Amino acid sequence: MDLAKLRQDAAALLADGRAGLVIGFRERAGACVPAFVTDADQADALVYDDTCIANLAAYLRKPEIRQRRPVALVARPHVMRSLILLKAEHQLQGDDVLVLAVGDDTYHGVLTLAEAERLLNETYADLATDAQVLAEIERLEQMSPEERARFWSEQFAKCTRCYACRAACPMCYCERCIVEKNVPQWISTAAAGHGNYAWNVIRAFHLAGRCIECGACEAACPQGIPLMLLNALLAREARDQFDARPGYDAEAEPVVGSWNKDDDEGFIR
């Protein structure tokens, strides 16, 4: 990948005022962490490799970041999908963001959102769910409901309700999350039992048809809870039942929130 070109582009965007901030990655003690570059001469700190999995689109919800629009983001194909979906959900204007597009060992240059949308559809139209995640979903589906309940009971028991999963997800942009609404209190605040179940199930469900499977939530979870199983299951169902392809069309209607006369109702008596 042409890292030198990426750095050059980032520096140029800042130098000529086309971007007020470049968000990318830098190396710190052997790990890849988000970098916030405001001056052209710091652009050389930018790095990129496939350990850089944070979804930087999550930063676009921070007011102090939005203030610096237009913002240029280092984005892999999944992250580009987040951006397209944010636009489809009216959270972004077309000219709020520029994309420093990376993917498949290639640096694709600086793209507008419209260009990123085209690139996605031409080159990355079939981003498949991680095979390991799919295999694990199928393994769980073979179990009895009781076994599945036990599996999730053990997983959710680890949840501390730190909400890192929510914070890391670009699509979790609600000003006040349902889990924090307490009049009435829908989801128990205790980091245990039924509250943890409801929290994790509702978090996943609020992303049904919206999760673009970047994996940032699971990577963020300090407790190692396999959140992608929930997200990928719903992504699969949204795809199979309603042809959902979130993040490929900035004009698309939301999957949950729209409907079709012919939607399946085999399960309704």
Next chain:
Amino acid sequence: MKILDASKLSDLADTLAGAGYRVVVPVQDGDRVRYAEWSPGATIRTDAFPVNSAKDFLFPRSEVIDRYQLDGDDFTPLEVRPPAPRTVLLAVRPCDAASLAMLDTIFNWDYEDDLYNARRAATTVVPLVCTRADAQCFCTSVGGAPDSSAGADALLHPADGGSRLILEPLTDKGKALVEAAGGALADGKAAPDAPADVPARFDPDKVRAWLADNFEADLWDLLSYACLGCGACAYACPTCHCFDMQDEATRTESVRLRNWDSCGFALFTKHAGGHNPRPDQAARWRNRVMHKFSYIPERFDLVGCTGCGRCARLCPAGMAMLEACTRIEEEARKAPAHES
């Protein structure tokens, strides 16, 4: 000298569990290592940093602190006395043991917290000297050390090139534990291994001096751009102790819960009327640094951070206390604080 084979740590855990201790050890759990209650067959991992801290066993993430029964208009308070089992924190990190000074102080500051104190009194602390540290460890910058005995009732030293462990009792609780360990320990001799080399990275006094003058510094914006406002750091931190109280009621029963909370959340300071005195993440992250390196030192003559580095290891956004402090010290060097 009491010694055991390093590979026999699980036998020690077994013996102590048999002697009636709730044994808390770092164990493998999926792809993580965490402090958890020992159960036979678990794999003890002392070579990786646990994702939780020892505070989980003294100040649990959620607990019922009050309880009522309701029957129409009848209201009956119920007694809440959570169990305080005899516990040993075995092979925890010295920075975890050091954090107890902070927790002991805060839970007995203006209010004596019976729930915490009961658990604390029943706890024996046996840290394991670190012979390896990683890039996020900075205990030596905040008054700790990889072989520190602060907060310890007994100390485990790796010895003979990692093949043995020496168990050195330091307090009465530690002696009682050695007794309970009985045959799991042998009398013998072993040569303690050198503790990890953890170079000091900054001076907390300099950081504190800079903080005193720089509540409004522009640096806060820069330092906190990456912060996403979750609770991962605070919940992993051995010294963070903030909690939120929530009442949860049905028609027949009500409980008052004490849940962990974090100053990183926007809701932490948000008023009912909508105003938020810490309006952005810069203000929230500044509080995290200020609390640990200015307010706590001022009030209690302690540093509110033990340099464990957990926050940096677990932060999904790459925030790090070590990096913030070294950056602040750099800044302090550029513009020395006024003598007062």
Next chain:
Amino acid sequence: MTQTSTKPDAATGADAAAQPWSPRIVAFVCNWCTYAGADLAGTSRLQYAPNVRIIKLPCTGRIDPLFILKAFEQGADAVLVSGCHPGDCHYTAGNYHARRRWGLFRRLMEFTGIDAKRLFFSWVSAAEGQKFADLINAVTDEVRQAGPFDPTNPARKRPWT
């Protein structure tokens, strides 16, 4: 959620020892069709199982998945969700929206360990008093077959410790 239960500890099932178990089913129904259908079943004096607690909402579009979770949390053995037939929703499309949500949500429920045998969906119009009575009888029978909801299921609230 437990307003029709007689014993204080309905949520925790503490009354289970007192009487033989009988299914506790929560039905979330829309005001205009299924509730009217239930009314018709009542005024027509149709006999049906007494195991369903009906909670009336304006429209199936208002039935948040959280309601379903809450019901299981607070002691339901099964949940029934019902509203107007497609095309009949009094708000035009509430039921079409709901249908999509259910199609996804029931998969998530199953996947996290709530047996699909405990989640029922139906369309019952204001004129279908008989369908309502038959439905309730069938659902009650099926839940009786399935047995009580496992009190250790992670969705169920357990007594505070």
